[in-house]
Amino acid sequence: MSISSSVDPVTFEILSHRLHQITLEMGTTLERVGGTVNTTQMHDYMAALYLPNGDVLSAGESMARHAACAGFAVKRIIERFGKEGGIFPDDIFLLNDPYLAAIHQSDIYMVSPIHYRDRLMGWSATFVHVMDIGAMSPGGNSPGATEICHEGLRIPGLKLVEKGALRQDVFDTLINMTRQPVMVGLDLKCEIAANNVAKARMREMFDQYGPELITSVSSEMIRYSESILKRRIREIPDGVWTDSGAIQTDETWNVVLALRKTGDRLVFDFTGSDQQAKRGINLPYHATFGTCFEAVLTTLGYDLPRNHGACGPIEVIAPEGTVVNVRYPGPVSLNTTSGMKTVQYLSSSVLMQMLATSEKWQREVMALSLGFRLARHAGVNQYGRYYVSTLLDLSGAGATSYGDGMNTGGYLTAHNVEWIESNFPLFYLFRRHIKDGSGAGKFVGGSGAEAALALHDAPEGRIKVIAFGVAGLRNSGQGIFGGYPAAPSLLVLLEDTKVRDFIESRKYPKDLADLGGRRKLLPYCEIDLKPDGVLYIRSASGGGYGDPLERDPKLVAEDFSNGLISKETAEEIYGVILDENGLAPNLAATQNLRLRFRQERSEGVG
Amino acid sequence: MNRPLRENLEVYTNREGAWIRCTKCSRVLCPAGENWRNRCVRKLLPPAKGGPLMKDLAGHFLLEQLYCPGCTALLNTELVEEMKHGEEGRPK
Numbered sequence: 001m002s003i004s005s006s007v008d009p010v011t012f013e014i015l016s017h018r019l020h021q022i023t024l025e026m027g028t029t030l031e032r033v034g035g036t037v038n039t040t041q042m043h044d045y046m047a048a049l050y051l052p053n054g055d056v057l058s059a060g061e062s063m064a065r066h067a068a069c070a071g072f073a074v075k076r077i078i079e080r081f082g083k084e085g086g087i088f089p090d091d092i093f094l095l096n097d098p099y100l101a102a103i104h105q106s107d108i109y110m111v112s113p114i115h116y117r118d119r120l121m122g123w124s125a126t127f128v129h130v131m132d133i134g135a136m137s138p139g140g141n142s143p144g145a146t147e148i149c150h151e152g153l154r155i156p157g158l159k160l161v162e163k164g165a166l167r168q169d170v171f172d173t174l175i176n177m178t179r180q181p182v183m184v185g186l187d188l189k190c191e192i193a194a195n196n197v198a199k200a201r202m203r204e205m206f207d208q209y210g211p212e213l214i215t216s217v218s219s220e221m222i223r224y225s226e227s228i229l230k231r232r233i234r235e236i237p238d239g240v241w242t243d244s245g246a247i248q249t250d251e252t253w254n255v256v257l258a259l260r261k262t263g264d265r266l267v268f269d270f271t272g273s274d275q276q277a278k279r280g281i282n283l284p285y286h287a288t289f290g291t292c293f294e295a296v297l298t299t300l301g302y303d304l305p306r307n308h309g310a311c312g313p314i315e316v317i318a319p320e321g322t323v324v325n326v327r328y329p330g331p332v333s334l335n336t337t338s339g340m341k342t343v344q345y346l347s348s349s350v351l352m353q354m355l356a357t358s359e360k361w362q363r364e365v366m367a368l369s370l371g372f373r374l375a376r377h378a379g380v381n382q383y384g385r386y387y388v389s390t391l392l393d394l395s396g397a398g399a400t401s402y403g404d405g406m407n408t409g410g411y412l413t414a415h416n417v418e419w420i421e422s423n424f425p426l427f428y429l430f431r432r433h434i435k436d437g438s439g440a441g442k443f444v445g446g447s448g449a450e451a452a453l454a455l456h457d458a459p460e461g462r463i464k465v466i467a468f469g470v471a472g473l474r475n476s477g478q479g480i481f482g483g484y485p486a487a488p489s490l491l492v493l494l495e496d497t498k499v500r501d502f503i504e505s506r507k508y509p510k511d512l513a514d515l516g517g518r519r520k521l522l523p524y525c526e527i528d529l530k531p532d533g534v535l536y537i538r539s540a541s542g543g544g545y546g547d548p549l550e551r552d553p554k555l556v557a558e559d560f561s562n563g564l565i566s567k568e569t570a571e572e573i574y575g576v577i578l579d580e581n582g583l584a585p586n587l588a589a590t591q592n593l594r595l596r597f598r599q600e601r602s603e604g605v606g
Numbered sequence: 607m608n609r610p611l612r613e614n615l616e617v618y619t620n621r622e623g624a625w626i627r628c629t630k631c632s633r634v635l636c637p638a639g640e641n642w643r644n645r646c647v648r649k650l651l652p653p654a655k656g657g658p659l660m661k662d663l664a665g666h667f668l669l670e671q672l673y674c675p676g677c678t679a680l681l682n683t684e685l686v687e688e689m690k691h692g693e694e695g696r697p698k
Contacts, residue, residue: 356612357612436657436658436659437657474667474685480613481612481681482671484656484657484669488663490662547680598678601649601673602678
């Protein structure tokens with residue numbers, strides 16, 4: 001696909017990459033200036049550039065669904081402030097209303113007009129997940145919320161910086177309504193800084209190349225992405241693919257999706273999904289749209305400039321009043337790690353089924369995950385200060401048609417254990433790859449991580465833990481084309497354990513069972529972690545691809561040597577008999593066992 | 607002309623029409639417009655057959671496997687809700 005004759009190809013490449021580079025520098029700014037673990041260590045942010053009308057120009061490398069939603073935020077700001085002539089150079093606006101553009105209130109969008117010689121040339125936007133938003137639960141994710149009014153500040157758009165000057169009264173009012181004013185203040189300022197970086201870099205580009213050329217390149221980038229994406233979609237046979245998922249706790253909420261592909265159009269149809277919940281798992285329409293946009297970009301457009309061009313082939317049907325298009329006043333605070341994970345899985349799953357029908361694209365097929373569990377924790381730390389923070393461990397990636405999934409990988413990164421222990425009253429008993437957690441297959445899913453934590457040096461003798469994520473047990477990697485699902489992601493509270501004995505004797509438990517105590521699976525809830533308690537977090541592992549009986553026996557021996565599977569799993573699932581020390585497979589015995597397993601598949605079936 | 611459908615399955619076309627067949631043994635499962643899943647050998651297994659850490663799923667989910675009726679190639683593995691399959695579906 002060639003680019004249009006108005007821009008020479010070399011200049012196009014240089015400038016389109018330079019725009020992308022600006023979004024990366026914005027991200028680095030967020031990390032360096034921000035204060036919370038989500039921003040500085042976990043990459044839980046977004047930085048992107050937009051056209052003057054709010055269409056995505058460069059979505060950067062962070063979460064593309066947020067880049068799409070922040071585009072809606074820009075449009076809402078233009079509607080609200082544009083008519084009154086209220087958009088000036090060096091203004092910065094803030095918006096976090098999920099009924100307008102945001103996904104949930106904790107994800108605060110900051111958008112800033114980019115002027116050059118007093119002419120509006122575009123916008124920059126960022127989001128970070130602030131560590132409190134004045135909701136009923138510390139940290140914002142509120143399991144007990146049954147309507148949006150329980151979920152904290154909801155701002156439809158306000159001017160935080162006016163003509164380059166911070167509105168201190170507004171800033172102070174905002175942070176004053178949270179439990180963590182200093183940290184939230186740092187996170188708001190890192191967004192201001194990142195938007196200022198975008199403005200400065202864009203103005204340098206305008207100075208160097210002139211605004212006309214940058215405008216031409218911008219239009220060309222979007223046309224280029226859209227035209228290539230449409231050509232790729234046309235190459236795939238037409239068809240319909242379906243899948244369904246569920247979020248389960250005391251109730252079950254089903255999400256169903258049919259993808260209809262005709263020519264160069266992709267219609268994601270969520271008709272038949274359950275009515276909206278009185279729990280914060282619901283998604284606003286723009287979040288469902290943004291998640292489908294992201295799925296298309298990552299499956300078919302991963303090598304293209306990430307911009308509004310990916311919206312061209314997409315239509316998303318999500319009936320109002322359902323879990324994928326919430327109506328006011330439905331709650332949303334848990335949605336990014338529940339409803340959205342389910343939509344992420346489904347939209348990618350139907351695309352994978354579609355790719356598998358194409359000679360050209362079937363190699364790109366990958367097993368997908370239905371989510372994971374994570375927690376916030378809050379209380380008084382060892383320095384006597386109130387805090388709120390996040391506990392997350394990394395998931396394993398799904399296997400592909402050509403190889404194993406990555407262990408503990410993904411777009412989010414995990415926080416540092418020493419950093420957690422030095423800032424919060426917690427002690428890690430272990431953090432490691434999960435043994436026997438990955439989905440089996442010809443290619444195996446990546447291993448997730450598991451961790452166990454106990455209270456340590458907590459002045460109040462307890463902290464609060466808020467459990468969220470995809471509750472239920474089908475919440476991990478799902479296999480594809482015969483590949484097995486991975487072990488469920490879990491949040492478990494062990495009560496009345498022997499953990500103090502272990503800590504006092506400076507020993508660590510080899511296994512969770514060594515700790516004793518009562519085991520309680522945590523649904524969406526708030527609990528107290530006390531001195532004799534242990535919080536266990538098992539993240540998701542990746543799903544497998546294909547038949548485990550087709551896995552190379554040498555790879556099974558390697559998995560065993562690396563501590564990722566047990567000898568029992570090697571034998572019972574892969575049909576591989578290892579030699580005495582487990583270093584190599586016994587090929588003759590393996591062949592016999594696999595033959596027996598294949599014969600057993602048709603036994604006992606009428 | 608044949609075209610892939612998914613791992614181990616393809617859409618095969620001859621004079622009589624288009625068919626879904628196994629790429630391992632060439633066994634025809636059904637016409638292209640039908641649901642190939644209905645023509646597979648189907649087994650419901652305890653979730654722990656998927657690995658020792660799957661035991662938490664017992665009582666909630668079963669592991670459903672679909673095999674080619676010609677060569678027992680594994681075509682699909684999926685967690686299905688035990689409630690929807692009832693006593694009859696529960697593995698002995």
